[in-house]
Amino acid sequence: MGDERWFYRSDEEWITIVERLKQTSCPHCKTVGTLIRHGSLSGFDDSNPHQQTLRARRIFCSNRKHRPGCGRTFSIWLADKIRRLSITTSTLWTFLQLAVVVAIATAIKTINYPRSERTFQRIWKRFDRAQSGIRTALLGRGLPPELPAASARRPAAAQVLAHLQVIFPNTDCPIAAFQQATRSFFV
Numbered sequence: 001m002g003d004e005r006w007f008y009r010s011d012e013e014w015i016t017i018v019e020r021l022k023q024t025s026c027p028h029c030k031t032v033g034t035l036i037r038h039g040s041l042s043g044f045d046d047s048n049p050h051q052q053t054l055r056a057r058r059i060f061c062s063n064r065k066h067r068p069g070c071g072r073t074f075s076i077w078l079a080d081k082i083r084r085l086s087i088t089t090s091t092l093w094t095f096l097q098l099a100v101v102v103a104i105a106t107a108i109k110t111i112n113y114p115r116s117e118r119t120f121q122r123i124w125k126r127f128d129r130a131q132s133g134i135r136t137a138l139l140g141r142g143l144p145p146e147l148p149a150a151s152a153r154r155p156a157a158a159q160v161l162a163h164l165q166v167i168f169p170n171t172d173c174p175i176a177a178f179q180q181a182t183r184s185f186f187v
């Protein structure tokens with residue numbers, strides 16, 4: 001399936017995906033009619049500190065009972081979750097918006113979220129590494145806005161966030177919208 005990821009945002013979207021599963025081709029072997037539901041992935045993040053929340057649904061390309069599938073599985077992620085990251089896209093969005101204008105340590109204190117400073121430093125590095133890929137994906141959808149010079153502590157990163165907002169204007173979380181539209185994780 002290459003690097004392509006599948007996302008959904010609401011129960012309605014999930015129901016639609018399930019209804020179309022029998023007509024959907026497997027991202028691995030392209031066979032149609034073999035996909036079945038195969039449980040889910042849960043985990044802790046900032047949306048609920050006390051219990052795990054649903055992160056992704058698993059799909060199995062069935063090769064059981066003489067069915068012609070490839071026997072592999074894949075995940076369909078909730079668009080506001082990020083693989084191997086225990087914060088939601090909206091917390092990441094808030095953090096990044098702060099981190100481009102103030103010191104990262106200050107951004108961490110400001111959002112007052114119970115994760116160590118080291119965790120957020122790591123998240124920043126992960127975003128930093130992903131920046132050029134994000135910029136390329138956004139440029140495929142539209143031009144970035146013009147930013148006044150020296151408006152941010154980290155102008156290149158600030159430009160990526162501003163660009164993201166221009167491409168996905170009518171959404172509560174541009175990062176979730178990015179993930180769903182580009183079928184890839186933001187970081």
Ligand SMILES: [Zn+2]
Nearest residue numbers: 026029061070
């Ligand atoms: Zn398959």
